[in-house]
Amino acid sequence: MTSLGLIGAGMIANIHADAIKRVGSKIVAVHDPRMSRAEEFGMKHNCEVLETVDSLLARDDIDGVIVAVPNNMHAELAIASLKAGKHVLLEKPMAMNLQQCDEIISARDKFGKVLQMGFVCRYSPAALRAKQIIESGELGEVLHVQATLLRQRGIPGLGGWFTTKAKSGGGCLIDIGVHLIDLAMSITNKKSPARVFGKCSQAFTSQTYAYEEMWSTPIEGGTFDVEDRVRALLTDASGTTFQFDVAWATHLPENTLKDGLLIEGTEGALVVDLWADEMILGFSENGKPMQETITCKVTEAWDDAFQGEHRAFASAMATNNLDSNAGTGEDGRLVQHVVESIYSSADLGQEVKI
Ligand SMILES: NC(=O)c1ccc[n+]([C@@H]2O[C@H](COP(=O)([O-])OP(=O)(O)OC[C@H]3O[C@@H](n4cnc5c(N)ncnc54)[C@H](O)[C@@H]3O)[C@@H](O)[C@H]2O)c1
Numbered sequence: 001m002t003s004l005g006l007i008g009a010g011m012i013a014n015i016h017a018d019a020i021k022r023v024g025s026k027i028v029a030v031h032d033p034r035m036s037r038a039e040e041f042g043m044k045h046n047c048e049v050l051e052t053v054d055s056l057l058a059r060d061d062i063d064g065v066i067v068a069v070p071n072n073m074h075a076e077l078a079i080a081s082l083k084a085g086k087h088v089l090l091e092k093p094m095a096m097n098l099q100q101c102d103e104i105i106s107a108r109d110k111f112g113k114v115l116q117m118g119f120v121c122r123y124s125p126a127a128l129r130a131k132q133i134i135e136s137g138e139l140g141e142v143l144h145v146q147a148t149l150l151r152q153r154g155i156p157g158l159g160g161w162f163t164t165k166a167k168s169g170g171g172c173l174i175d176i177g178v179h180l181i182d183l184a185m186s187i188t189n190k191k192s193p194a195r196v197f198g199k200c201s202q203a204f205t206s207q208t209y210a211y212e213e214m215w216s217t218p219i220e221g222g223t224f225d226v227e228d229r230v231r232a233l234l235t236d237a238s239g240t241t242f243q244f245d246v247a248w249a250t251h252l253p254e255n256t257l258k259d260g261l262l263i264e265g266t267e268g269a270l271v272v273d274l275w276a277d278e279m280i281l282g283f284s285e286n287g288k289p290m291q292e293t294i295t296c297k298v299t300e301a302w303d304d305a306f307q308g309e310h311r312a313f314a315s316a317m318a319t320n321n322l323d324s325n326a327g328t329g330e331d332g333r334l335v336q337h338v339v340e341s342i343y344s345s346a347d348l349g350q351e352v353k354i
Pocket of ligand 1: 010031033053069071092118
């Protein structure tokens with residue numbers, strides 16, 4: 001059985017903890033500077049609460065850690081964990097910038113431990129099925145991917161660290177857009193982004209936004225200096241195009257567009273709702289447009305995905321090798337590069353080379 005420590009005891013740490021227990025790994029200890037949170041987590045998940053990160057990293061009975069803290073702390077804590085000889089499952093985004101990504105990758109190589117990126121959408125049952133279909137060649141050559149993640153009222157912890165650029169590195173793009181960018185590029189195996197044009201803006205301000213429950217709670221009078229919507233068009237070196245539509249908040253009626261991908265190939269097209277148990281395959285038979293519904297086994301898609309991620313992490317720790325579907329440090333860096341390029345395109349108002 002693999003034994004884990006949690007660095008950070010916030011919202012996502014609790015989701016990890018549930019998945020860790022379901023896949024049969026053990027939670028040994030947690031650290032969070034907000035002791036009340038750590039203690040609540042310790043009670044709920046039956047683990048020790050440690051007052052410092054160093055005391056957690058010094059424990060011989062911990063094989064690996066989950067780094068689940070605000071984005072500006074990712075690099076420092078991932079590197080400290082690798083240096084202490086722990087395997088690391090690092091929440092997305094990888095870091096605040098490319099230099100930090102490089103430092104994390106160097107630490108992984110220097111200390112010879114597993115580094116898995118928390119790109120959990122790769123493990124949604126629908127994404128796994130879609131990947132099989134693409135790899136089977138049924139769609140032919142992939143021409144275009146439309147990737148969508150549009151929330152109605154989903155600004156996480158409005159006024160807190162998520163909406164404060166110095167702590168998050170950006171808004172919805174670096175928060176949820178990273179999932180889409182990673183999934184679209186990994187599922188199609190198109191990992192040579194060449195050019196991108198992006199537009200980022202803030203349509204909802206704290207004055208006009210009616211807060212509904214979202215990760216953590218809103219902070220009255222807090223900072224909101226990041227984008228809440230992004231549109232980007234990216235071209236891969238192979239010629240495949242990607243369109244990313246991401247927003248934390250919109251006026252779109254609920255469920256107008258599902259979280260997911262529309263993948264168009266030369267032989268077929270696939271419409272994938274990331275959290276559903278079926279997807280639609282479009283193809284042509286004797287020149288006529290046809291369609292077929294393809295099902296996949298789902299218990300609760302979001303939980304299934306986190307369990308998949310933790311099964312992969314447990315197996316990687318046992319073998320010192322990531323499974324082929326897992327997000328690597330290089331994948332995390334590539335996504336960071338695309339994110340930075342979209343931000344610079346938006347600043348310049350023109351297409352940029354990646
Ligand atoms: N995979 C996903 O789908 C997903 C979803 C949500 C968040 N995330 C990522 O997970 C991370 C945490 O997000 P969250 O929603 O849990 O945020 P959160 O604000 O709910 O929790 C973060 C916790 O980290 C703690 N913390 C701050 N500094 C720390 C330190 N030095 N050591 C230990 N703990 C520290 C905070 O006190 C807080 O309790 C972020 O990087 C976020 O992008 C991923």
